[in-house]
Amino acid sequence: MHYLPYGVAAWIFCVGIYGAIVSRNLIHLAMCLAVTQSSTYILLLTIGYRKHGTAPVFKGFENRTRGVDPVVQALTLTDIVVSVTVIALILALALDAHRAAGTVDPDELVGLHG
Amino acid sequence: MSRRTLRGLLALPALGVLGAILAWGASGLAPFGHFHGFYGQLLNAIALPQRHTTNTVTAIVFDYRGLDTMGEELILFAAVVGVVLLLREAGHPTQQDIARDRVHSEALRYFGVAGAALVVLVGVWLVAFGLVTPGGGFQGGVTIASGVVVLFLTAGYRSWRRLASEHALDPLEATGAAAYITLGLATLIAGAPFLHNFLGPGKTGTLFSGGSMSLLNWAVALEVAAANLVLYTEFLQQYVVSLVPDTGEE
Amino acid sequence: MIAVVLVLAALAATAVALCLDPLRQIVLSGMYGLLLVILFVVLQAPDVALSMLVVTTVAYPLIVLAAIRRTRR
Numbered sequence: 001m002h003y004l005p006y007g008v009a010a011w012i013f014c015v016g017i018y019g020a021i022v023s024r025n026l027i028h029l030a031m032c033l034a035v036t037q038s039s040t041y042i043l044l045l046t047i048g049y050r051k052h053g054t055a056p057v058f059k060g061f062e063n064r065t066r067g068v069d070p071v072v073q074a075l076t077l078t079d080i081v082v083s084v085t086v087i088a089l090i091l092a093l094a095l096d097a098h099r100a101a102g103t104v105d106p107d108e109l110v111g112l113h114g
Numbered sequence: 115m116s117r118r119t120l121r122g123l124l125a126l127p128a129l130g131v132l133g134a135i136l137a138w139g140a141s142g143l144a145p146f147g148h149f150h151g152f153y154g155q156l157l158n159a160i161a162l163p164q165r166h167t168t169n170t171v172t173a174i175v176f177d178y179r180g181l182d183t184m185g186e187e188l189i190l191f192a193a194v195v196g197v198v199l200l201l202r203e204a205g206h207p208t209q210q211d212i213a214r215d216r217v218h219s220e221a222l223r224y225f226g227v228a229g230a231a232l233v234v235l236v237g238v239w240l241v242a243f244g245l246v247t248p249g250g251g252f253q254g255g256v257t258i259a260s261g262v263v264v265l266f267l268t269a270g271y272r273s274w275r276r277l278a279s280e281h282a283l284d285p286l287e288a289t290g291a292a293a294y295i296t297l298g299l300a301t302l303i304a305g306a307p308f309l310h311n312f313l314g315p316g317k318t319g320t321l322f323s324g325g326s327m328s329l330l331n332w333a334v335a336l337e338v339a340a341a342n343l344v345l346y347t348e349f350l351q352q353y354v355v356s357l358v359p360d361t362g363e364e
Numbered sequence: 365m366i367a368v369v370l371v372l373a374a375l376a377a378t379a380v381a382l383c384l385d386p387l388r389q390i391v392l393s394g395m396y397g398l399l400l401v402i403l404f405v406v407l408q409a410p411d412v413a414l415s416m417l418v419v420t421t422v423a424y425p426l427i428v429l430a431a432i433r434r435t436r437r
Contacts, residue, residue: 084423
């Protein structure tokens with residue numbers, strides 16, 4: 001349990017990369033990259049967790065010394081919103097490739113054609 | 115064997131090595147639950163007395179690390195510009211395509227509009243109370259965008275286009291991004307540090323507890339909501355273009 | 365409790381990455397996203413859970429389904 005979250009994050013990272021390597025479809029590849037990115041969120045949040053800690057929102061609370069780390073939460077929440085647009089950019093590239101070559105299979109998209 | 119299976123078999127030992135390196139790196143971290151970082155504990159203790167905001171995470175996003183938020187916002191902006199440029203040539207829906215995307219159920223349409231209004235209200239509430247309870251510009255912005263897109267799902271493409279046209283959304287998104295940077299530059303010109311909290315801390319627990327953090331909050335919410343809506347516009351255009359005539363397959 | 369949710373999230377991520385049909389994958393990714401929301405709530409991160417919830421139930425399925433539809437014709 002002491003190192004399980006880090007192991008889970010590493011596992012999800014490697015599984016996402018493996019899925020991207022053996023992908024047959026550019027859209028499937030984009031979703032695998034999203035899975036890989038989510039493993040970094042898990043890693044960040046579990047690094048900042050403190051045992052018996054509370055959420056870093058202190059409305060009506062006096063004791064503020066036992067909260068979990070708020071800095072990693074700030075990093076993660078902006079990253080989640082931004083990752084949508086980046087994955088959308090990858091999907092737009094996939095749509096462009098489909099328009100030019102008629103296929104979204106990465107194995108058939110080799111070579112540059114004029 | 116095909117190239118794909120060969121790639122997969124070659125990838126497995128390489129990923130094993132990667133996993134071993136990650137595991138070795140993770141073993142140097144503190145065990146789960148025993149975080150010793152000083153910065154986070156310090157911010158937890160001083161955010162409330164110093165900035166009068168009860169939500170420490172929002173105070174970090176808009177005040178203590180406001181510069182990073184500006185960078186993230188500009189990533190969002192640049193990615194949306196990229197998507198619009200790529201999908202601009204990909205075909206626009208004709209009147210025939212738009213006419214095919216109709217929702218046939220009246221009940222769905224009326225309840226959908228009510229539901230969309232409710233979700234947008236929740237989004238605005240999340241933005242407004244972001245400094246007091248969990249919420250903030252980013253969360254509220256995506257919620258507002260998802261509320262508006264419910265209109266597409268329940269009322270058809272034409273109704274949605276009336277509300278979310280590109281002529282309205284592009285200036286809104288640019289305004290949101292520019293407002294954040296302008297607020298920062300204004301304080302710089304006035305002699306204070308960039309993105310300094312010029313309105314001062316307010317009364318804890320009210321909507322204006324953060325000073326100029328509230329302004330940055332609303333700027334980010336505007337930009338995130340408009341950027342997401344532009345994204346949905348581009349992709350839904352592609353969806354409507356690809357609808358086939360009513361031969362039973364939709 | 366946290367261990368159970370973490371292991372479930374790992375299993376769900378494996379399912380998402382190894383599912384080759386994009387249409388099924390987006391459904392699995394919705395479930396994976398909801399599991400992550402539960403994980404974030406259990407890890408005492410309500411802000412992160414809010415943004416992940418909206419993103420994974422509305423934003424991702426919308427853009428991926430539109431892309432699948434367009435590349436299938």
